[in-house]
Amino acid sequence: MSAGTGTAGGAGAGRVAAGGANATEAAGGTGAAISVRGLVKRYDGRPVVDHLDLEVARGELFALLGPNGAGKTTTVEILEGYRRADEGEVRVLGLDPRRDAAALRARIGLMLQGGGIYPQARPREILALFARFYEDPRDPDELLSLVGLTDVARTRFKVLSGGQKQRLGLALALVGRPELVILDEPTAGMDPAAKAATRSLIADLRAAGVTIVLTTHELADVERLADRIAIIDRGRLVAFGSPAELTAGGLSVIRFRVTTPLGDEECASLAAALAADGAPGAPVAPGAPVAPGAPVAPDSGARNAGSTVTIHDGERPGAYRISGLTPDPATIARLTAWCASRNRLLVEIRTEGGTLEERYLELTGESAENTDGNEAIA
Amino acid sequence: MELRLTARRGENLLVTLVIPVVMLIFFASVRVLTVGTDRPVDFLLPGVLALAVISTSLVNLGIATAYERSYGVLKRLGGSPLPRAGLVAAKMLAVLVVEALQVTLLVTIAVIGFGWQLGPEANLGVAAAALLLGTLAFAGIGLAMAGALRAEATLAGANALFLVLLFLGGVVLPIDHLPAPLEAPARILPASGLSDALRIGLGSQPGDPVGPLALLAAWGLGASAVAARTFRWE
Numbered sequence: 126m127s128a129g130t131g132t133a134g135g136a137g138a139g140r141v142a143a144g145g146a147n148a149t150e151a152a153g154g155t156g157a158a159i160s161v162r163g164l165v166k167r168y169d170g171r172p173v174v175d176h177l178d179l180e181v182a183r184g185e186l187f188a189l190l191g192p193n194g195a196g197k198t199t200t201v202e203i204l205e206g207y208r209r210a211d212e213g214e215v216r217v218l219g220l221d222p223r224r225d226a227a228a229l230r231a232r233i234g235l236m237l238q239g240g241g242i243y244p245q246a247r248p249r250e251i252l253a254l255f256a257r258f259y260e261d262p263r264d265p266d267e268l269l270s271l272v273g274l275t276d277v278a279r280t281r282f283k284v285l286s287g288g289q290k291q292r293l294g295l296a297l298a299l300v301g302r303p304e305l306v307i308l309d310e311p312t313a314g315m316d317p318a319a320k321a322a323t324r325s326l327i328a329d330l331r332a333a334g335v336t337i338v339l340t341t342h343e344l345a346d347v348e349r350l351a352d353r354i355a356i357i358d359r360g361r362l363v364a365f366g367s368p369a370e371l372t373a374g375g376l377s378v379i380r381f382r383v384t385t386p387l388g389d390e391e392c393a394s395l396a397a398a399l400a401a402d403g404a405p406g407a408p409v410a411p412g413a414p415v416a417p418g419a420p421v422a423p424d425s426g427a428r429n430a431g432s433t434v435t436i437h438d439g440e441r442p443g444a445y446r447i448s449g450l451t452p453d454p455a456t457i458a459r460l461t462a463w464c465a466s467r468n469r470l471l472v473e474i475r476t477e478g479g480t481l482e483e484r485y486l487e488l489t490g491e492s493a494e495n496t497d498g499n500e501a502i503a
Numbered sequence: 504m505e506l507r508l509t510a511r512r513g514e515n516l517l518v519t520l521v522i523p524v525v526m527l528i529f530f531a532s533v534r535v536l537t538v539g540t541d542r543p544v545d546f547l548l549p550g551v552l553a554l555a556v557i558s559t560s561l562v563n564l565g566i567a568t569a570y571e572r573s574y575g576v577l578k579r580l581g582g583s584p585l586p587r588a589g590l591v592a593a594k595m596l597a598v599l600v601v602e603a604l605q606v607t608l609l610v611t612i613a614v615i616g617f618g619w620q621l622g623p624e625a626n627l628g629v630a631a632a633a634l635l636l637g638t639l640a641f642a643g644i645g646l647a648m649a650g651a652l653r654a655e656a657t658l659a660g661a662n663a664l665f666l667v668l669l670f671l672g673g674v675v676l677p678i679d680h681l682p683a684p685l686e687a688p689a690r691i692l693p694a695s696g697l698s699d700a701l702r703i704g705l706g707s708q709p710g711d712p713v714g715p716l717a718l719l720a721a722w723g724l725g726a727s728a729v730a731a732r733t734f735r736w737e
Contacts (some may be wrong), residue, residue, distance in 0.1 A: 231584040235665075241579030243571065258585045301584070332630060 156219060157306055158336040159204060160182045164213035166199050166360075173199050175360035176213070185352040186327070186337045190344070192489050196360040197340040198238060201309050203336070205235055218305060233257065234303030236294045236311055244283035248274050248293050252300055258423045259301035268296045273322055286446065287314035295323065305336040312343055312435070324350065348372070348481040358489045372484055381460060382444040382473040387436075391467065396434045398463045399456060444473075446483075452476035506639040523555040523609060544617040546708075548609065550674040550703035553694060556637045557604040557668055560598050562661045565645025568594070569657035572649060577736045591646075598642060602634065622706020629712040630704030636719035637697035643726025644693070650734030668694035 159181035166174040174196040181187040191197050202208045203215055206222035206229065217224055220229045242251055249265060256262035269275050274291040277285060285293065291314055298306050311327070312320045324346055331337055331350070341347060347354060348368045356364040356371075365372055387395065434449040450456050457474070464471045571577050580590060613619035621627075644664070648657045670676055671685060672694020682691055689695055696718035702708035703715065 206577065207581070227586065229585070230582060235579075235582040237575065237579055237582070241575035243576055244574065255583055258583045297579070 127294065139476040143222040157181060157216075158185075158218060159187075159338065160216045161200075161204075162198065162214045164203065164215060165211045166196070166203060166208065167211050174203070177357065177360065177362055179355055179362070179365075180209060180340060181336065183335050183336050184331075184349055186339065186353040188330045188347040188354045189338065189340045189357065190347065190354060190485060191340075195357050195489070196356065198309055199360075200357070201307055201338070201340060205233070205307060206230075229346075231301065232304050234298035234306040236308040238307070238309045238313070238318055239333045242282045242290070242293065244281065244284050247279045248282070248285070248289075248296075249278035251293070255297050255300050261302055262300050263302060265300070268300060271299075271326065272296045273319065279282075283497050288316055288319045290359075291315055292319060293324070295326070299330070303335065304413075305338070306330065309340050310342070311339065312341065312346070318345075344480075344482045344485055354481075356485060356488050363488045364484070368481055372481055377457065378483070379447040379460070379474070379476045380439060380444065381447070381471060381475075382439065382441075383464065383469045383471055384443060384463075385469075386442045387445070390438045391469075394467075395463050396436055399459050400434050403436055448483075505711075506708050522558065522607060523551045524612060525732060526668045544613055545622065546677070546702070547675065548613045549705050549707060550698045551609055552606060552634070552701055553637065553672070553698040554674050555609060556602060556634060556697060557641050557643045557674075557694060559601045559605065560638045561641035561668075562665050563601070563645075564594060564598055564642055565649045566633060566654075566658050566663040568646060568649035569652065569654040572736065573654040581736045595638070595642065596733040598638060602638065606634070624703075624709060625689055625706030626704050626712070629703075629716070630701055632716055633697055633700035633704055633712075633719065636716060636723055637693070639702075639723035640697070640726055641694040642724055643730050645728035646725055647733060650730055668692060671695075691718065693719055696722065 127216075133276070157180045159179065161177055161179040164174050166175040166300060171488075177196070177200060177201075179189075189197050189200065199208065203210050204217050204222055206226045209223060212310060216233055217229060222229060246254075252265035254266060256265050266275075266278075269278050272295055274289060274292055274296065282290065282293070291311065295308070295311055298308065308327070312323050315323060327337060327339070328350060339347070339351070351368060353365070353367055354371055355362055382397060390412075434447065437446040437448065438444050447460075457476075460474070461471060520628075527673060568577075577590075581587075584586060609719045610619075635733065648660055652660060669679065671689040672692045673689065674694055678689050678695060696715040699708070699710070700712050700715035700719065704709045
């Protein structure tokens with residue numbers, strides 16, 4: 126019954142083996158920091174988390190990515206013991222987040238999404254209050270300066286800026302010297318300087334051996350900082366691995382730029398020319414949104430080595446990104462030959478693995494235009 | 504911490520300190536009520552003390568906790584090693600400190616302004632037990648509301664209940680002045696138990712304190728059980 130709640134067969138197909146380097150049993154103190162097996166959570170019968178398997182090794186920086194509503198916060202809140210899993214097994218530091226909640230709370234630090242502070246309270250006193258709950262807390266003043274809140278230590282919470290509130294939340298997560306911190310969108314609402322400071326704080330924590338679980342939309346940060354990444358969509362794991370593994374697993378990309386933008390017919394002609402068998406392509410028209418799921422869409426291009434050649438709009442007029450091709454010498458030759466035959470001047474050409482962001486968008490079937498808020502892909 | 508925050512919510516002081524004081528002074532000075540005792544203050548002081556307890560433990564605690572819940576404070580505290588019993592204990596301590604202030608203030612006003620004295624039959628143990636059990640009962644009701652309803656609903660509900668108890672609970676109006684259909688239900692309200700027990704304890708009314716105290720204890724246990732069962736942290 127549970128497996129049938131998703132799309133037929135989708136549950137199996139979406140799952141990726143998530144064992145990896147640290148597949149030792151989580152029961153003891155030396156196993157994985159977090160182990161999740163077959164986790165299901167439904168709201169009103171609708172599965173929000175759908176047979177999710179995850180494993181986070183001790184000491185790693187683990188990023189949980191996914192579109193809004195993918196089930197990230199729900200998953201994190203189950204790890205934190207706020208919500209009960211409907212099915213599946215969850216272990217955090219070898220403990221059950223609900224049954225062993227008291228023991229666990231002393232060892233983990235949580236940064237919740239927004240709020241959670243008395244509006245009349247001041248950062249210094251709220252940190253001092255929380256410090257008293259732990260055996261060996263960090264010094265509140267030192268923490269305040271670490272997150273850059275010294276100047277507003279005595280300002281009421283309700284008049285702090287969004288970024289300052291976030292930074293206080295981060296300080297609260299760290300006050301008890303946790304072994305594991307769970308940060309739910311830590312940089313949301315921060316200005317660039319605060320984001321950079323938070324990034325380096327997170328890197329320092331990781332260097333100090335703290336296990337970090339992070340949900341965020343800052344894909345560039347994740348690509349740089351995370352040891353491993355899980356991407357979830359509609360409650361299911363769609364990708365799992367290191368940033369390098371994820372981007373290598375993506376379609377390799379050729380980028381090129383011509384002096385003036387290509388027309389629809391030209392794009393189609395180019396896609397056809399690039400496909401090894403010369404079959405006609407029907408690529409994405411310039412200016413149109415990048416088609417979600419392009420690599421497997423049957424009608425949007427020509428088949429080549431089991432995938433589809435698609436020409437996407439690049440960052441600026443005349444710039445394009447080709448996916449669905451292995452960038453081999455013959456492909457490059459066909460590209461330059463096509464440009465010569467059309468009398469188009471090729472001013473730039475390079476090949477690379479896709480960025481995490483491109484891979485993410487492919488996997489979650491989102492286009493830049495669909496994600497709500499610019500911040501999501503900033 | 505709880506106390507400091509309580510003091511910082513200025514509007515709370517209105518309900519907890521000013522209203523009972525005004526009630527005491529107004530009704531003790533103006534003879535609008537025939538209360539059966541020689542001096543109205545003998546009837547009023549216990550009633551106003553009861554009012555003070557209701558305002559602090561039901562209205563104030565209930566509303567503050569409900570807003571803490573809606574701000575996510577309770578959720579965040581729930582994620583810290585602070586045990587839940589610790590949180591409840593801190594809140595009760597804060598309530599008791601505020602009540603001690605209220606009692607001191609009101610008794611001082613009654614003594615200085617209206618020449619109030621303990622009655623000959625007074626039993627301060629009964630009065631203290633009444634205050635504690637009353638606090639338990641009303642705090643239980645306040646927390647039950649805070650844990651189950653939206654903050655705004657708790658705000659409205661607690662204030663409405665405050666008014667109902669004020670008039671029906673024998674606080675400023677003797678219960679036997681109520682119309683007959685209201686009298687019976689009014690007698691089993693926790694406010695009646697509290698004001699009766701206080702009147703007996705302070706010697707302004709003869710009687711057996713066991714009944715009112717038992718009524719309060721029953722309310723206290725019942726409300727706490729409901730609060731513990733229905734309380735949601737977010």
